[in-house]
Amino acid sequence: MTTVPPPIAMLAELTHRCPLSCPYCSNPIEMARQEAEMDTDTWARIFREAAALGVLQLHISGGEPASRRDLVQLVRAARRAGLYTNLITSGIGLTERRLRELDEAGLDHVQLSLQGTTPEMADEIGGYRGGYKRKMQVAEWIGDIGFPLTLNAVLHRRNMHQLPRALEMAQDMGARRIEVATVQFHGWALKNRDALMPTREQAQEATRIVTEARKTLKGTLVIDYVPADYHEDYPKRCMGGWGTSGLNVAPDGLVLPCHAAQSIPHLSFERVQDKPLADIWYHSTAFNAYRGTGWMAEPCRSCERKTVDFGGCRCQAMAILGDAGATDPVCSKSPHHGALQARANEHAAQVDAPLVHRMSPGTAKEPAE
Amino acid sequence: MLPEDIPALPRGVRLHFDKVRDKWVLLAPERAVTLDAIGHAILNEVDGTRSFGQITTALSEKYNAPADQIAEDSAGFLDALRDRRFLDVTS
Numbered sequence: 001m002t003t004v005p006p007p008i009a010m011l012a013e014l015t016h017r018c019p020l021s022c023p024y025c026s027n028p029i030e031m032a033r034q035e036a037e038m039d040t041d042t043w044a045r046i047f048r049e050a051a052a053l054g055v056l057q058l059h060i061s062g063g064e065p066a067s068r069r070d071l072v073q074l075v076r077a078a079r080r081a082g083l084y085t086n087l088i089t090s091g092i093g094l095t096e097r098r099l100r101e102l103d104e105a106g107l108d109h110v111q112l113s114l115q116g117t118t119p120e121m122a123d124e125i126g127g128y129r130g131g132y133k134r135k136m137q138v139a140e141w142i143g144d145i146g147f148p149l150t151l152n153a154v155l156h157r158r159n160m161h162q163l164p165r166a167l168e169m170a171q172d173m174g175a176r177r178i179e180v181a182t183v184q185f186h187g188w189a190l191k192n193r194d195a196l197m198p199t200r201e202q203a204q205e206a207t208r209i210v211t212e213a214r215k216t217l218k219g220t221l222v223i224d225y226v227p228a229d230y231h232e233d234y235p236k237r238c239m240g241g242w243g244t245s246g247l248n249v250a251p252d253g254l255v256l257p258c259h260a261a262q263s264i265p266h267l268s269f270e271r272v273q274d275k276p277l278a279d280i281w282y283h284s285t286a287f288n289a290y291r292g293t294g295w296m297a298e299p300c301r302s303c304e305r306k307t308v309d310f311g312g313c314r315c316q317a318m319a320i321l322g323d324a325g326a327t328d329p330v331c332s333k334s335p336h337h338g339a340l341q342a343r344a345n346e347h348a349a350q351v352d353a354p355l356v357h358r359m360s361p362g363t364a365k366e367p368a369e
Numbered sequence: 370m371l372p373e374d375i376p377a378l379p380r381g382v383r384l385h386f387d388k389v390r391d392k393w394v395l396l397a398p399e400r401a402v403t404l405d406a407i408g409h410a411i412l413n414e415v416d417g418t419r420s421f422g423q424i425t426t427a428l429s430e431k432y433n434a435p436a437d438q439i440a441e442d443s444a445g446f447l448d449a450l451r452d453r454r455f456l457d458v459t460s
């Protein structure tokens with residue numbers, strides 16, 4: 001094994017609470033309750049440990065991070081630690097006054113999620129009436145203050161036709177970047193594959209629109225694109241390689257190699273309350289489990305792309321094949337690739353499938369898959 | 370990039386010395402760009418008031434290098450940053 005590099009980015013999931021209930025929420029099915037959330041001082045210590053470990057970029061997320069009453073203090077602590085501080089939010093829970101406080105605290109950048117380009121679509125997907133209107137108001141305040149903005153448009157079968165409008169909205173809001181992210185099927189999204197899986201034609205059309213827009217909007221709007229991976233031939237370079245560039249800290253202090261890692265049942269995770277972050281990054285079994293290429297079997301082991309995509313997503317191999325060490329079935333070299341594509345087409349054909357919105361932490365059990 | 374253009378780092382893009390890796394980086398939304406000595410030298414001159422021409426003249430004197438070579442290298446570097454929205458340019 002070669003030397004392990006220090007991480008560049010950390011995702012801090014301050015809370016799993018959220019006013020929205022998007023059916024593709026990336027939070028785990030078993031969410032941390034409010035009582036289990038770490039306090040301000042503990043988070044501030046983690047930010048300092050992260051900076052000392054080599055983290056440059058901090059993504060403050062959730063749930064909805066604005067649901068934390070100490071958000072401004074946490075941003076201040078992150079900047080004091082020397083981290084580039086990015087707030088990932090739906091906008092719900094942010095007032096103009098709070099945004100000005102965040103500005104004063106040194107917040108570097110805001111990433112605003114977009115569930116749809118019309119109130120009807122956005123409020124249905126987010127499960128929150130009035131959410132779209134509120135978000136547009138928040139976007140205006142963000143522009144007035146002058147925060148650098150990235151719009152994060154999450155796409156799936158129901159709203160993929162709104163992509164051209166999302167690109168216009170990003171420009172109207174003065175965003176420098178847009179993330180065009182097709183839903184990745186982990187966590188709650190796994191329960192919604194029938195309702196959300198794009199058709200192959202939709203996925204191709206989105207790729208065409210993005211390719212075209214990257215040319216016409218060059219120097220105006222930067223587009224990051226996450227394609228519909230069930231319809232692709234090569235897997236995503238998940239997390240830039242397991243335990244290579246990023247880590248997640250969950251609301252209760254569990255340190256995870258990615259936000260879905262808890263779906264791999266044989267891994268156990270350590271807490272920042274018990275061990276230094278650096279120890280967990282370099283020495284824990286979970287972070288070393290799929291690091292590098294030593295864990296790979298065929299067809300990955302002899303593949304020339306093994307350091308390009310690192311065999312794809314471990315959580316996806318787990319979810320679909322029941323084996324986190326297998327080649328991501330998205331890959332055309334996987335023996336399960338054909339079956340996955342057929343399954344994707346079946347999911348995409350379920351035109352009347354209902355949305356299963358996520359539940360709040362600690363409420364009744366979710367319906368069976 | 371023309372000699373009279375004025376480059377500036379927009380809000381949300383800043384130079385940062387990475388103590389852990391012992392390198393200068395340019396921090397921007399969702400990105401950290403590692404800078405070599407030349408990239409750092411160029412960005413150090415970018416202050417939002419001086420023109421590209423003034424910057425390349427200053428660099429050529431400081432490093433005792435041909436001005437046209439410096440201008441060509443710097444323009445390529447800064448244009449790439451502009452395309453990524455890491456640099457604003459006014460003229």
